[in-house]
Amino acid sequence: MEHTPEIQKQYFQFAYQTGSDIWTHIPYTYKAQQMLPFMERDALVLDIGAGRGLWAAKLVGLGYRVLGIDYVESIVEKVNKRIQEDGYMDRARFMHGDALNIPFVDKGFDMTTDIGTLQHITENNWPQYVSEIHRTLNDHGYYLNISLSRKTPQFLGWNPHSSTDGNFTKFGVHYHFFTQNEIQEIFGNHFNIIEQQFETYNSQSDPNDNVVLVFTLMQKKSAS
Numbered sequence: 296m297e298h299t300p301e302i303q304k305q306y307f308q309f310a311y312q313t314g315s316d317i318w319t320h321i322p323y324t325y326k327a328q329q330m331l332p333f334m335e336r337d338a339l340v341l342d343i344g345a346g347r348g349l350w351a352a353k354l355v356g357l358g359y360r361v362l363g364i365d366y367v368e369s370i371v372e373k374v375n376k377r378i379q380e381d382g383y384m385d386r387a388r389f390m391h392g393d394a395l396n397i398p399f400v401d402k403g404f405d406m407t408t409d410i411g412t413l414q415h416i417t418e419n420n421w422p423q424y425v426s427e428i429h430r431t432l433n434d435h436g437y438y439l440n441i442s443l444s445r446k447t448p449q450f451l452g453w454n455p456h457s458s459t460d461g462n463f464t465k466f467g468v469h470y471h472f473f474t475q476n477e478i479q480e481i482f483g484n485h486f487n488i489i490e491q492q493f494e495t496y497n498s499q500s501d502p503n504d505n506v507v508l509v510f511t512l513m514q515k516k517s518a519s
């Protein structure tokens with residue numbers, strides 16, 4: 296099946312409706328939490344491609360305020376309802392929005408997190424993505440990215456490690472597996488990399504899958 300942005304969006308929508316999304320089940324939270332920088336209580340965090348809102352809920356538990364965006368409207372509505380029922384609407388809210396056109400003003404956030412969203416954005420849109428993350432972060436704001444790594448030996452029966460370009464399409468969904476160099480090249484002009492770590496997980500995507508994630512904490516470079 297060909298990849299188009301519309302088919303990909305429908306895939307995420309369907310996956311959330313049916314509970315068949317494969318990413319939410321990867322236990323990345325522990326490592327992600329370990330890599331968070333020190334920030335004041337009440338710091339404002341933007342979570343890009345926030346999905347079911349589980350990471351956002353974790354950030355609220357750590358004392359931060361969170362705005363999440365996702366381009367699937369139905370999951371945004373569902374998560375906002377849950378946030379209301381759970382009584383923390385004053386600490387977190389989700390909005391319908393695209394990572395390539397973030398619906399917030401400049402320099403509004405102390406930190407932005409992206410857990411598994413950039414990997415679904417095609418290479419031609421990476422500069423626009425970085426520009427939007429950079430625009431909406433405070434001076435010296437932090438950015439935590441968690442993405443599929445090219446070190447991955449097996450994913451849905453495919454071997455990213457031996458791939459030359461790291462691109463893979465399955466069920467109309469685009470996946471990109473990142474090298475360390477790519478991350479440096481994509482973000483290096485606008486961000487300093489503070490810390491980078493890799494973690495391997497047995498994914499539930501396919502019986503023998505073994506997925507390596509790359510965790511990168513960066514800080515916005517000051518304007519020169």
Ligand SMILES: C[S@@+](CC[C@H](N)C(=O)[O-])C[C@H]1O[C@@H](n2cnc3c(N)ncnc32)[C@H](O)[C@@H]1O
Nearest residue numbers: 307318319344345346365366393394410411412
């Ligand atoms: C792999 S899921 C990760 C969800 C969540 N961050 C998590 O860790 O469970 C990727 C998410 O990014 C969203 N997404 C993909 N492309 C997007 C875009 N251009 N703008 C906003 N959201 C996007 C999808 O709808 C999906 O919820």
